[in-house]
Amino acid sequence: MTAKMIKVMDLMNVNFYSLWLAEASHIVAKGGRSSMKSSVISLKLVTDFLEDDQGNVVCLRKVGKYLSTSIYEQIKWAIYMLGVEGEFYFGKSPLIIRHKPTGTAFYFYGVDDPMKIKSAKIAKGYVMALWYEEAAEFAGVEDIDIVEDTFIRQEIEGKEVKVYFSYNPPRNPYSWINEWLDTKVGDEDYFVHHSSYLDDKKGFLSDQMIRKIEKYKENDIDYWRWMYNGEVIGLGDMVYNVNHIREIEELPEDDDIILIDTASDTGHQVSATTHLALALTKKQNVILLDTYYYSPENKANKKAPSELSKELHEWCESVKSEYKKNFDVQTIDSAEGALRNQYFKDYGVRLHPVAKKKKIDMIDNVQDLFAQGRFFVLKTKSNEIFLTEHKKYQWDADTLQSDDPKIIKVDDHTCDAFQYYVNDNLRKLNLKY
Incomplete structure (x- = not known):
């Protein structure tokens, strides 16, 4: 021996x-x-x-x-x-x-x-x-x-x-x-x-x-301390470091789009419905191309699933037309049945229900993508709501001293949709270890 x-x-x-x-x-x-x-x-x-x-x-x-x-x-x-x-x-x-x-x-x-x-x-x-x-x-x-x-x-x-x-x-x-x-x-x-x-x-x-790890260190020292140095760094009040969300005026000429995915969070009668169109590029970057956002707040007549289905289809067709790409994965909240069923009935397309995890684990995967410096937002009027919601996205301070911290559930629909996208495409985004 x-x-x-x-x-x-x-x-x-x-x-x-x-x-x-x-x-x-x-x-x-x-x-x-x-x-x-x-x-x-x-x-x-x-x-x-x-x-x-x-x-x-x-x-x-x-x-x-x-x-x-x-x-x-x-x-x-x-x-x-x-x-x-x-x-x-x-x-x-x-x-x-x-x-x-x-x-x-x-x-x-x-x-x-x-x-x-x-x-x-x-x-x-x-x-x-x-x-x-x-x-x-x-x-x-x-x-x-x-x-x-x-x-x-x-x-x-x-x-x-x-x-x-x-x-x-x-x-x-x-x-x-x-x-x-x-x-x-x-x-x-x-x-x-x-x-x-x-x-x-x-x-x-x-x-x-080693080069990959050092890039994390350059982009986000706190994330590096936690993920690669194994430190317990705490959560802080804000969920994301907004400096990682980089706006770009136009698509890069040296980084072609390989495919486009969509992700949806729906609310119908009580809260907003949003759809995100997200491109994966040759260099493995992710670019938010477009955002659909409808809020029923303060509206006497709320849109029915049939109307939302029609608008989702029209939005999808406009994205396909502009970028000349068909969609790869179309993700939706697994708890959402009305729009998913209506959309399949109307257009024969099955939206993919995401396998949800604990909120903090879903957020960790998003932070991983952000900390690598691979996420960009195309600077358009429709994408402003995405930036606004992510900048305001906060932990509930009353739950931070617990094993299961919560998010303040206000104006978080694009945040949820983006988490669905990331967690439904972990392997494709090279985030699954």
Whole structure:
């Protein structure tokens, strides 16, 4: 095993040596994106697994659908890096990585419903380690405790179950995981480790990645501090840094439009309806081309879904005509049924309902795009409402000291529509990691 240990140490930066050697039962690895904390944990788990012919490892994420493309691939990577892939069977249905000589395995579970984990069965041996990847995604301490209690209740002679947490700290200091970690200060059962890309002294990260991160630092130092340095920076009152919303007089001559998407937020009788036309360019920039905005406020006769459907169609046709492009994705609020159904009935076009997340997570993705300096607004009369609403977009100060901060829901329709657009096109916008 000595030769393998030397090899493993060559695969990590020096700042992780303390984590590797930590004897505490619970290891908390927090830090910025691209700090390589998940890589080190996966190497540690595979190395320890190979030393225990009765040990199994349970790997967890809050949302099960992300397992196969994240934590499963991370363990698989570690196995290949250690050169022992021939010893394993890699199963996809169900997700499992089984050790051929011993029959023990790496098990992968989504914790969409923590109570379902209680019935999980391990075929042979015992659970030697748990790994909560992206631990900040979990709903709270209850999620963590239900799962942990399920797997640590069995007595293992001469050893304890090792529990790992890895995550990027949320900006909000009152997020449950930030407050939970504060309670572990001085607890001998917990070893807390912080890392960032700046700790990469061995040059594992590519020059391209470093350049990308440094652009964030140039465009928005606070966003960089949070996303890549792993600091808890707080939310502030204003949601967006309006300096990131750059107006342009005309389309750039050296950056052609590849495609156009639309995004809609509707209100009908009680609040405004808005549609955004957004171009993705050859250089991966996003340009707001046009905005439709109708408010029923102070109007005796409100527009019906049939009228709004007709106006949406006319607006869409005008955008297509002007820019000579058909639409790629046409996104709408998933809670909106009236206009979606009416539009399909009238024109045979299915508007795509966005899969909404927690508000703060949807906003984080928008801030990511803004902080990269890739968003522009064509300076037109119709787009002024977009600029006005985004400049006024604020957190509710009364909710900032909570785990679930709220937005002031006033004049926020273009803000919602833009969030729908970004979150419905994450992969296309290179915002999905």
